[in-house]
Amino acid sequence: MTPRRLRGAVATVLSLSVLAGCSDGAAPDEPADTPSAAASSDGTAPESPAPGSESPAAGGPDDPSGPVVGEPVEPDLDLAVSTPREDSVYPAVGDPRVDALHYGLDLTWDPDAERLRGEAVVTFRAARTARRFQLDLGAPLTVGRVALDGEPIRFARVGKDLVLRAPIEEDQRYELSLDYVGTPEPAPAPTTRADFSTTGFTVTPDGEVWTMQEPYGAYTWYPVNDQPSDKALYDITVHAPRRWTGISNGELTELTSDARGTTTSWQLDEPASSYLVTLAIGRYEHSSNTSDSGLRVDYWTPRDLRRPLDSIRTAAASVDWIEARLGDYPFDSLGLVVTDSQSAMETQAMVTLGTNDYVFSPQVVAHELVHQWYGDQVSPSDWRDVWLNEGMTMLLQWVYEDEHDIRPLRQSLRSARAVDQQLRDAYGPPGAYDPRQFGSSNIYYTPALMWNELREDLGDDEFYALARSWLADNDNTSVSREQIYDHWEAETGRELSAFFDRWIMGRRTPAPGVPQG
Incomplete structure (x- = not known):
């Protein structure tokens, strides 16, 4: 899933959740220093070219030959x-x-x-x-x-x-x-x-x-x-x-x-x-x-659809950007399907997108594509660990926004830390959230901050190397938090369980810093 942006007022922050889009299509009144974690601004968009042929699955102007039909294989x-x-x-x-x-x-x-x-x-x-x-x-x-x-x-x-x-x-x-x-x-x-x-x-x-x-x-x-x-x-x-x-x-x-x-x-x-x-x-x-x-x-x-497709057609370039960090795309095919929803979802090898402005943005497309690695290739075995999907993906969305001149990374990090305690108070820690509050902002921002602590401490080369080795070691499986804790401890040679637990299960925002021993 893609999270929504946070509004400025604390009372509003505590009432927000995080799937991209909002029910009334209204643009949020957002101050400049809140994290860009997704909201809808369903304003008027320029018209796209006229619809294509009335035959089923007709190719658009960039694809006159239509979709490629492959041969099925015997399931293994x-x-x-x-x-x-x-x-x-x-x-x-x-x-x-x-x-x-x-x-x-x-x-x-x-x-x-x-x-x-x-x-x-x-x-x-x-x-x-x-x-x-x-x-x-x-x-x-x-x-x-x-x-x-x-x-x-x-x-x-x-x-x-x-x-x-x-x-x-x-x-x-x-x-x-x-x-x-x-x-x-x-x-x-x-x-x-x-x-x-x-x-x-x-x-x-x-x-x-x-x-x-x-x-x-x-x-x-x-x-x-x-x-x-x-x-x-x-x-x-x-x-x-x-x-x-x-x-x-x-x-x-x-x-x-x-x-x-x-x-x-x-x-x-x-x-x-x-x-x-x-x-x-x-x-x-x-x-x-x-x-x-x-x-x-x-x-x-x-x-x-009367909405330009340029922003979602960034998916191909985003795959290249993600592969440079997380390794080869993990599946044989990739598609995006646009629906009448106001949300976005990382459905495997066929991302599902709604139709508001933010969902159609390059950073939301990148977010859902990162999930093909973190969430789809390797999935949680229990819904207590949905943060395993969203934390790494949220961090990479912030890095993508920074490197594509959408929003500085330091601003996303500062804003997320500023609301972290409020999110813990409202929804619980990301690893022990209120079951009636599925998909709230605590499962996105808090673990993203945690992963960034490790990224800054280890440096990009080592951090992404360990992120890739985790995926390779657990390809096509569903995993628990204990497994990812063990992986990062073994690969770094550090005792990190207490560090992870403070971020994932703690009731208070941890102080900055990663243990060295």
């Missing part, structure tokens, strides 16, 4: 073996008995009826022996046929819990298949923020669809073990109306259209946590550009 299920756990912050979501390896989803969207039909095949490993297990699936969705390894099984619905009444044995692999239909409803979000109150499947007044689902909400549109420690592979096929396009994560492996509608298929062949999955269905056109390192970046934008 071993990549997705995880150690699922019960979440300490949101224990009602997810089942530690299930280690999902692959989700095969075939989805049909009828915008007139606002009706979703889904066929799901979930390949999973039993993480423990049990007489029953469960997945998360939104209550408005009616389940039909359910089978385990081809044999019908009994099931029960308890709210969002789909309880499967069949025995499973530890380390054995199974294939669960089911059909479902209904009108998905977004889930209430565990936050008091003004800019969003729900997560998951969202339908616009025109019947178009977008999703953002941190910390949970994927269950609003498919059966899932909706907890970040359980990464899985995905193949998603979307059947949309004629002249519409379904967008999801990873490589586009099918794009066909006939009188009945448009079908797209997407493959994510490296594992992702469920909150990093995206789905957007609407009237889209396509364009692309390429980074200096040779990565093609695809842009999926609404045909009626």
Whole structure:
């Protein structure tokens, strides 16, 4: 996620949260010395060129050939073996008995009826022996046929819990298949923020669809073990109306259209946590550009968008900038999809962007791209450690702003330190935040300040070398704070646990300085 800017008044600071954008689209009355951590200023933008062709996924003026369609590969299920756990912050979501390896989803969207039909095949490993297990699936969705390894099984619905009444044995692999239909409803979000109150499947007044689902909400549109420690592979096929396009994560492996509608298929062949999955269905056109390192970046934008794309097309150059610090881009494909949201989300290999001015800014694009390394390549195993995603990413956003003459780094650091105690008082320490205040500013600014202390002490070369080695050592996994503490202690040869704990768990802002012993 991208944080919002902080306003000047203390009372206002304490009421703010951090996803990019705000619900009323108003520009904040921001003093010059507050951190640029994202807000919307949804003013009038110059008109973009007229929409492109009415054929599905038509190429824009910079991309007349349209998107590249690749060949699907056989999923390597071993990549997705995880150690699922019960979440300490949101224990009602997810089942530690299930280690999902692959989700095969075939989805049909009828915008007139606002009706979703889904066929799901979930390949999973039993993480423990049990007489029953469960997945998360939104209550408005009616389940039909359910089978385990081809044999019908009994099931029960308890709210969002789909309880499967069949025995499973530890380390054995199974294939669960089911059909479902209904009108998905977004889930209430565990936050008091003004800019969003729900997560998951969202339908616009025109019947178009977008999703953002941190910390949970994927269950609003498919059966899932909706907890970040359980990464899985995905193949998603979307059947949309004629002249519409379904967008999801990873490589586009099918794009066909006939009188009945448009079908797209997407493959994510490296594992992702469920909150990093995206789905957007609407009237889209396509364009692309390429980074200096040779990565093609695809842009999926609404045909009626009246907003210049120059600022988000900086994504290709931002990849090069990030690679110089964090190493090679960790996935095989990269895209950005623009939706009717007012927010931005680091959905894996297909970033989801809303449509206000700040979300469209180069620094927000860079923020969400840094997350492809910190948050997507390596994810938290428990929502208590969401700061692992946001702290490093916030620091690199500040460095990006400094080096691109957007905002001096010293100003961002000074402003963040000035409000750090207020954020701890309002929301708790970043590693022990109030569960009703998910995504507040404390998980962004506080750990960013901590990482900067280490960066200044070690110097850029060593700091970024250790940041890269952490990613390499934990590629495609979900991790805990204890693991990252151990990594930095081992690599620096210092006792840093107390330093980390003061920043992440302390009730008071720590004094500057990094221990030398």
